[in-house]
Amino acid sequence: MTAIAKDDHILRVEGLQKIFNQHLAEPVEAVQDVSFQVRSNELTVLLGPSGCGKSTVLRVIAGLELPSSGKIIHGDQVVNGPARSRGMVFQSYTSFEWLTVAKNIEYGMKLHAVEPVIRKERVEHYLELVGLADFRNAYPKQLSGGMKQRVAIARTLANEPELLLMDEPFGALDAETRWNMQELLISLAQSTQTTIILVTHDLSEALFLGDRIIFFSKRPATIISDMPVAFKNKKRFARKEDILSEAKYKDAEQELMRLMRSQSNI
Amino acid sequence: MIAPKKRLEIRKPIKRLTSIYLGILIWVIFFGTWQLASSLGWVNALLVPGPIDVIEALRELIFERGFVSDIFDSIWRVVISFLLASAVAIPLGILMGSFHGLESFFNPFVSAWRYLPAPSFIPVLLMWFGTGETPKLALLFIGVVFFLITMVMDYTKKIRVELLETAETLGANRNQLVRTVIIPAVLPDIFIAMRQMLAVTWTYLVIAEIVASTTGIGAMMMRARRFLHTDEIMAGIMIIGVLGLLFDLFFRYLHRKLFAYLY
Ligand SMILES: Nc1ncnc2c1ncn2[C@@H]1O[C@H](COP(=O)(O)OP(=O)(O)OP(=O)(O)O)[C@@H](O)[C@H]1O
Ligand SMILES: [Mg+2]
Numbered sequence: 001m002t003a004i005a006k007d008d009h010i011l012r013v014e015g016l017q018k019i020f021n022q023h024l025a026e027p028v029e030a031v032q033d034v035s036f037q038v039r040s041n042e043l044t045v046l047l048g049p050s051g052c053g054k055s056t057v058l059r060v061i062a063g064l065e066l067p068s069s070g071k072i073i074h075g076d077q078v079v080n081g082p083a084r085s086r087g088m089v090f091q092s093y094t095s096f097e098w099l100t101v102a103k104n105i106e107y108g109m110k111l112h113a114v115e116p117v118i119r120k121e122r123v124e125h126y127l128e129l130v131g132l133a134d135f136r137n138a139y140p141k142q143l144s145g146g147m148k149q150r151v152a153i154a155r156t157l158a159n160e161p162e163l164l165l166m167d168e169p170f171g172a173l174d175a176e177t178r179w180n181m182q183e184l185l186i187s188l189a190q191s192t193q194t195t196i197i198l199v200t201h202d203l204s205e206a207l208f209l210g211d212r213i214i215f216f217s218k219r220p221a222t223i224i225s226d227m228p229v230a231f232k233n234k235k236r237f238a239r240k241e242d243i244l245s246e247a248k249y250k251d252a253e254q255e256l257m258r259l260m261r262s263q264s265n266i
Numbered sequence: 267m268i269a270p271k272k273r274l275e276i277r278k279p280i281k282r283l284t285s286i287y288l289g290i291l292i293w294v295i296f297f298g299t300w301q302l303a304s305s306l307g308w309v310n311a312l313l314v315p316g317p318i319d320v321i322e323a324l325r326e327l328i329f330e331r332g333f334v335s336d337i338f339d340s341i342w343r344v345v346i347s348f349l350l351a352s353a354v355a356i357p358l359g360i361l362m363g364s365f366h367g368l369e370s371f372f373n374p375f376v377s378a379w380r381y382l383p384a385p386s387f388i389p390v391l392l393m394w395f396g397t398g399e400t401p402k403l404a405l406l407f408i409g410v411v412f413f414l415i416t417m418v419m420d421y422t423k424k425i426r427v428e429l430l431e432t433a434e435t436l437g438a439n440r441n442q443l444v445r446t447v448i449i450p451a452v453l454p455d456i457f458i459a460m461r462q463m464l465a466v467t468w469t470y471l472v473i474a475e476i477v478a479s480t481t482g483i484g485a486m487m488m489r490a491r492r493f494l495h496t497d498e499i500m501a502g503i504m505i506i507g508v509l510g511l512l513f514d515l516f517f518r519y520l521h522r523k524l525f526a527y528l529y
Contacts, residue, residue, distance in 0.1 A: 096429070096447070155436070
C-alpha cells in the first residue's frame with residue numbers, strides 16, 4: 001500500500017461547531033464537534049438521522065454559513081464565504097426558469113467571462129454527459145424532476161469546481177429516476193474526477209455512491225463512524241444491481257441501519 | 267356505456283365554450299334588464315337612460331363633439347404618470363427587496379404614504395402646480411407609486427433563497443446576483459403588479475379630471491352633469507371600462523409574449 005501524502009487532502013474540516021441564533025433567547029446547537037478530511041477524487045457520503053445537522057455541515061463547507069467555532073480549509077485557504085471552487089446542488093429544483101437548458105449550463109462560465117468558444121464546447125460536452133442534448137433549447141418548465149436535477153449537476157460541473165457538494169440531490173425523485181441518477185453520478189465522478197461530498201439519509205444510496213461514509217449522531221452532530229465502504233474494495237460499481245450481489249452488501253446495510261436506529265429520535 | 271353517478275359539482279371543470287357563453291350571458295342579462303327597465307318606465311328615463319340611448323350618446327360624442335381628443339388626453343395622463351411611477355417604483359422596490367438596509371430606511375416612509383389617501387392632496391397640488399397637467403400627473407403618481415414599490419419589494423423578497431445561493435456557489439458577485447438572478451426572477455411578477463396598479467391609476471384619473479380639469483373623460487362627464495345629460499355620463503363610464511379592459515388585455519398579451527417560458 002502506498003502512503004498517502006498529507007497534501008493529498010483537498011478539504012479539511014477542523015473542530016466544526018455551529019450554533020444558530022447564538023445571541024438570541026433560544027440558541028440551537030446544530031453541529032457540536034466535527035472534524036474530517038477529504039482526499040482528491042473521493043466521494044464522501046454524509047449520513048445521519050433526520051435533523052441531525054448534515055445540511056448544516058455541508059452549508060458551512062460551501063461557505064453559505066460561517067462556523068461558530070472551528071474552521072474549514074479548502075486547498076490552502078480558510079473558507080469564509082461561497083466560491084466558484086465549491087459548487088452546490090440542492091434538493092429543491094434550482095434551474096433558472098428564464099434560461100434554456102443550454103443557457104443554464106452556460107450560466108456559471110458566463111459569470112466568469114470564459115471565452116465563448118470554450119463555453120459552447122463545454123456546454124455541448126455536459127449536455128452529452130447528462131443526456132440532455134435533445135433538450136438544449138427547452139425551458140426548465142418543460143422538464144421532469146430528474147431532468148431538472150441533471151441540468152443543475154451539469155451547470156455546476158461545467159463551472160469546473162474542485163469540490164461538488166450535494167444536499168440530498170435525488171431526494172425529490174421517484175425510485176426509478178433516483179437509481180438512474182445515482183448511476184449517472186457514478187459515471188460523472190469517474191469521467192470528471194471531481195471530489196464529491198453528498199448528503200443523504202437513504203442507506204442504499206449511501207452504500208452505492210460512497211467511497212466512504214461518515215455517520216453523524218443525532219443533533220447536535222458529532223461523528224460516530226467514519227469508514228470506507230470496505231466490501232467495495234475501493235471499486236465503484238457502475239450499475240446498482242451489481243452491488244446487490246456482493247456478499248457483504250447486506251451486512252453493511254444492516255450495520256448502517258443499526259447505527260441509524262441507535263441515533264433515532266423517534 | 268356507464269352512466270356516471272351524480273357527483274358533487276364543486277370545482278368540477280366545465281367546457282371552455284360553456285364558460286365563454288356564461289360570461290356573455292351575464293352581460294346580456296345586465297343590458298337586457300337595464301333596457302327593459304328604462305323602456306317600460308320602471309325608472310326615470312332622464313336619470314337612467316337605457317343602453318341604446320347611451321350608445322347613441324357615445325356615437326354623437328365621438329363623431330360630432332370631438333370626444334376622441336378627451337379620450338386621448340386621459341390615456342396620455344394615465345400612461346405618462348404610470349410610466350413615471352414605474353420608473354421610480356421598480357428599481358427602488360427591487361433594491362428594497364434585495365437589501366435589508368435599504369428596506370429599513372425606505373419602508374417606514376413608503377408604508378406611511380400608502381395610508382394617506384391620494385385625493386387628499388388635491389388642494390395643495392392645485393396650489394403648488396396651478397391648473398395645468400402637473401397636478402393631475404402628480405395625483406396619479408402619488409396614488410400609485412407607493413403601492414407599486416411595496417408590491418415589487420414583496421415579490422422580490424419571495425424569490426427562493428436556493429436560487430440566490432446557487433448563483434453564489436457558482437461564483438456570482440453582488441452585482442451579478444441582482445442582474446442575472448433577482449431581476450429576471452422577479453420580472454414576471456412585476457408585470458402582474460403593474461397590471462393591477464394600472465387599474466388603480468384609472469380610478470385616480472377620473473377623480474383628478476372631475477375635480478380639476480377641463481379636458482379628459484372625467485371633465486366631459488362633469489360638463490354633462492351640468493346639463494343633466496345622464497346618457498353622456500354613462501357613455502363616459504362605458505369608455506373608461508372599455509379602456510381599462512383593453513389595457514388589461516394588452517398587459518396579459520405582453521406577459522405571454524415576454525415570459526413565454528412560464529406557459
Ligand atoms: N438557519 C437556521 N436557523 C436556526 N436553526 C437552524 C437553521 N438551519 C438549521 N437549523 C436547525 O439545525 C438543526 C440541523 O438542521 P439540518 O438542516 O442541518 O439537519 P439535516 O440533518 O440536514 O436534516 P434533514 O435530514 O431533515 O435534512 C435542525 O434542528 C434545524 O432546525
Ligand atoms: Mg438536510
